[in-house]
Amino acid sequence: MTEALWYFARGSGVVSLVLLTVVVALGVGTRSGRPAFGLPRFAVSLLHRNAALLAVLFLTGHVLSLLFDPYAQLRFFDLFVPFAGSYRPVWLGLGTLGLDLVLALVATSLLRHRIGVRAWRAVHWLAYLCWPVALTHGLGTGTDRGTWWLWTLSLGCAAVVAAAVVWRLSAGFTGFPQRVERRVAPKLRQMEEVR
Numbered sequence: 001m002t003e004a005l006w007y008f009a010r011g012s013g014v015v016s017l018v019l020l021t022v023v024v025a026l027g028v029g030t031r032s033g034r035p036a037f038g039l040p041r042f043a044v045s046l047l048h049r050n051a052a053l054l055a056v057l058f059l060t061g062h063v064l065s066l067l068f069d070p071y072a073q074l075r076f077f078d079l080f081v082p083f084a085g086s087y088r089p090v091w092l093g094l095g096t097l098g099l100d101l102v103l104a105l106v107a108t109s110l111l112r113h114r115i116g117v118r119a120w121r122a123v124h125w126l127a128y129l130c131w132p133v134a135l136t137h138g139l140g141t142g143t144d145r146g147t148w149w150l151w152t153l154s155l156g157c158a159a160v161v162a163a164a165v166v167w168r169l170s171a172g173f174t175g176f177p178q179r180v181e182r183r184v185a186p187k188l189r190q191m192e193e194v195r
């Protein structure tokens, strides 16, 4: 039973990291305001939200299974307060920080209509901090940290996020909706006049 819990903890940690990578890439796609990854705009946004939900589910499984794992000896408190645990405090603290950031992103997204877009966006920038923190945690603390496959997977995730960030910083990234509007607006005005 303990062994199964331990395997589940490791597996769910790895899946969470992959899902967070997908969420970051889709988030950038959503922000671009255009079709991306071969999908229409609404589908990118829907996938971003659902992948984030799935990441939270796997993260919940990751931390709960570790809470009952006798080896790590985590207290409930250690799941939310970074760098306070006795088991590999720095590497584990990064995981805790990552979880706190994920919770902040989820909470502000659920309250978006109440807190306003500005506050929501300000917190959402934290996603760019959350991802490397989670990556470093996994590479630093996991049983599989020395294995070729975890390094390959982590490098693959890093390549995806790096590509998304380069795209995000590229010229004209957010210009797409404005360009479409410039092209469509005169036609809409013409149609209004005809009516």
Ligand code: HEM
Binding pocket: 009, 010, 011, 013, 014, 015, 016, 017, 020, 059, 062, 063, 066, 072, 074, 078, 079, 080, 092, 095, 096, 097, 098, 099, 102, 134, 135, 137, 138, 139, 141, 142, 143, 144, 145, 150
């Ligand atoms: C953004 C949040 C997190 C992500 C993406 C994440 C991901 C990962 C990954 C990829 C591993 C490596 C698994 C392996 O070696 O196969 C790992 C290990 C681990 N994580 Fe997390 N983690 C997160 C948060 C947390 C939190 C909040 C805790 C508990 C306070 C935690 C505790 C651990 C422990 C104890 C291990 C070592 C498990 C072992 O190999 O024995 N993690 N995590």
